[in-house]
Amino acid sequence: MTQTKKRIIINKIIMTLSALSALLGIGFLLWILTILVTNGLDALSLTIFTEEGSPPGYEDSGLKHALIGQLYIVSYATFFGVPLGVLAGTYLSEYAGKSKIAESVRDISDIMMSAPSIVIGAFVYAIVVAPMGHFSGWAGSIALTIIMLPIILRTTDDMLQLVPSTLREAAFALGAPKYKVIVQVVYRGAKAGILTGILLGVARVAGETAPLLFTSFNDNFLNTDMSEPMASLTVTMYNYATSPYEDWQKLGWAAAFILSMFILSLNILGRLFIMKKKGK
Amino acid sequence: MNNTLDKIFSNSTKLIAIGILLLVAWIFTTLFQNSMTSIQTFGFDFITETKWAPNLEKFGALPAIYGSVVSTFLAMILAVPLAIGVAIFLSELAPVKMKAPVGVSIELLAAIPSVIYGMWGLFYFVPIVRETVGGIGISMLTAGIVLSIMILPFMAAVTRDAMDTTPDILKESAYALGGTKWDVIKDIVIPYAKAGIIGSFILALGRAIGETMAVTFVMGNVHNISLDLTAPATSIPVTLANEFTEADSDIYYSSLFELSLLLLIISFTIISVAKFYFLRRGRMA
Numbered sequence: 001m002t003q004t005k006k007r008i009i010i011n012k013i014i015m016t017l018s019a020l021s022a023l024l025g026i027g028f029l030l031w032i033l034t035i036l037v038t039n040g041l042d043a044l045s046l047t048i049f050t051e052e053g054s055p056p057g058y059e060d061s062g063l064k065h066a067l068i069g070q071l072y073i074v075s076y077a078t079f080f081g082v083p084l085g086v087l088a089g090t091y092l093s094e095y096a097g098k099s100k101i102a103e104s105v106r107d108i109s110d111i112m113m114s115a116p117s118i119v120i121g122a123f124v125y126a127i128v129v130a131p132m133g134h135f136s137g138w139a140g141s142i143a144l145t146i147i148m149l150p151i152i153l154r155t156t157d158d159m160l161q162l163v164p165s166t167l168r169e170a171a172f173a174l175g176a177p178k179y180k181v182i183v184q185v186v187y188r189g190a191k192a193g194i195l196t197g198i199l200l201g202v203a204r205v206a207g208e209t210a211p212l213l214f215t216s217f218n219d220n221f222l223n224t225d226m227s228e229p230m231a232s233l234t235v236t237m238y239n240y241a242t243s244p245y246e247d248w249q250k251l252g253w254a255a256a257f258i259l260s261m262f263i264l265s266l267n268i269l270g271r272l273f274i275m276k277k278k279g280k
Numbered sequence: 281m282n283n284t285l286d287k288i289f290s291n292s293t294k295l296i297a298i299g300i301l302l303l304v305a306w307i308f309t310t311l312f313q314n315s316m317t318s319i320q321t322f323g324f325d326f327i328t329e330t331k332w333a334p335n336l337e338k339f340g341a342l343p344a345i346y347g348s349v350v351s352t353f354l355a356m357i358l359a360v361p362l363a364i365g366v367a368i369f370l371s372e373l374a375p376v377k378m379k380a381p382v383g384v385s386i387e388l389l390a391a392i393p394s395v396i397y398g399m400w401g402l403f404y405f406v407p408i409v410r411e412t413v414g415g416i417g418i419s420m421l422t423a424g425i426v427l428s429i430m431i432l433p434f435m436a437a438v439t440r441d442a443m444d445t446t447p448d449i450l451k452e453s454a455y456a457l458g459g460t461k462w463d464v465i466k467d468i469v470i471p472y473a474k475a476g477i478i479g480s481f482i483l484a485l486g487r488a489i490g491e492t493m494a495v496t497f498v499m500g501n502v503h504n505i506s507l508d509l510t511a512p513a514t515s516i517p518v519t520l521a522n523e524f525t526e527a528d529s530d531i532y533y534s535s536l537f538e539l540s541l542l543l544l545i546i547s548f549t550i551i552s553v554a555k556f557y558f559l560r561r562g563r564m565a
Contacts, residue, residue, distance in 0.1 A: 011460035021365025091293035116490025207393025
């Protein structure tokens with residue numbers, strides 16, 4: 001066998017292996033997706049949105065409590081996390097540039113993005129839950145805010161840096177003070193990018209379970225008081241799925257389906273914003 | 281007027297940005313302070329002691345550390361070749377029309393919450409493991425496999441990004457010399473993108489070791505060091521998820537906080553290695 005033939009054969013073998021592993025990987029992921037969709041659609045019904053949790057065996061049980069609780073916890077996290085993240089990102093891009101302090105904030109944020117979220121839960125337990133004496137929706141929101149912060153900060157930083165400096169200079173030349181230039185010119189130029197960062201940040205924290213386990217805890221009934229333990233879709237999903245009752249497990253799949261669809265649409269929406277921006 | 285507003289705006293942005301650094305320092309000190317009781321009681325034995333018995337107030341982290349290391353190691357062995365395969369497929373092999381849709385789907389799968397991978401593992405994968413390799417299905421092996429599938433999309437996406445940074449002109453020159461696809465990948469793409477590829481593997485490792493929900497469902501939370509992969513086990517995050525709300529004594533809480541601190545230090549170290557040695561300001565999210 002000549003060298004060339006040998007190389008061609010090796011090439012074929014490796015390419016087949018690579019295509020197979022791609023197929024295997026994608027196959028597994030498709031399998032999970034199919035299970036999620038079939039189980040989710042199967043469990044979905046109107047009562048899921050209108051009824052609260054009930055003991056296993058009751059027909060009229062739903063996820064209203066978890067959906068509303070999730071909305072509260074994630075909304076408050078967004079409410080705190082977005083302004084803080086955007087302002088911190090603004091400092092990095094507009095004021096600090098490549099200074100040492102800015103670089104270390106960037107590095108720490110990058111690391112925080114991949115840090116284990118359950119540890120954030122333990123931290124919030126120590127600073128909020130333990131002093132208060134009980135679990136609360138606030139504690140959950142604070143944990144999610146901490147997780148969201150570095151994501152929003154880094155995308156804002158990146159997106160603001162993409163705004164051409166000529167725009168800033170033109171505004172300065174008109175005599176505008178720096179904060180006005182940033183708020184009225186730079187933010188506008190980076191609108192789509194910042195929005196994408198926010199959507200991805202919200203999508204990321206909406207799927208978090210671990211930091212909520214011992215901060216917002218859970219509640220099988222509707223509660224809108226943030227200073228009390230509060231249900232979330234993810235923790236409810238975990239509790240229902242690990243329960244031995246079939247109807248609870250079914251509700252767990254419905255929650256999984258609703259949550260994934262929500263997160264996927266946020267991700268797709270975020271991508272569309274960025275694509276539209278690039279198209280221009 | 282404008283001057284004051286300007287000062288207020290710039291100073292508040294600065295305050296918040298520096299606040300991030302303080303926040304991280306606060307997280308470390310809080311976890312450390314809350315671990316004090318455990319550190320003083322057990323000292324270094326905490327890491328080497330194999331017995332975790334809350335009723336006897338005896339806490340040793342070795343089974344959890346062992347479980348974290350072994351399950352992550354299993355996940356890496358399984359996920360790395362698959363991720364390389366998917367990345368080669370996406371960056372070199374797939375027809376142009378397939379690249380974008382398949383690539384985007386993989387990235388979207390990386391966004392699916394890990395709790396869903398855990399649920400899938402519990403209901404669909406545990407029975408398969410039980411029937412094929414025996415045991416009760418809830419085991420170290422199951423956790424490793426579910427973990428590997430969970431990190432696969434992330435790993436494949438970052439590895440592909442790293443491979444895609446190879447300039448086309450380099451690849452084309454190699455093809456012009458008569459190289460096969462594999463020649464080009466092994467002699468051009470991989471050497472060129474080596475740092476990025478290794479970095480993305482280490483980053484995925486950092487994420488896998490702190491992953492809670494994908495493994496909590498299928499690991500069993502049994503504090504036992506067993507060489508039998510089909511036996512139930514535990515890991516640091518699994519212990520935290522299962523026991524934090526059950527802890528009933530100061531020393532129990534303190535031990536759990538020490539576990540959190542250990543986990544944070546381990547993942548901070550791994551992620552920093554990925555970031556500072558391999559991925560200079562690359563894609564982290």
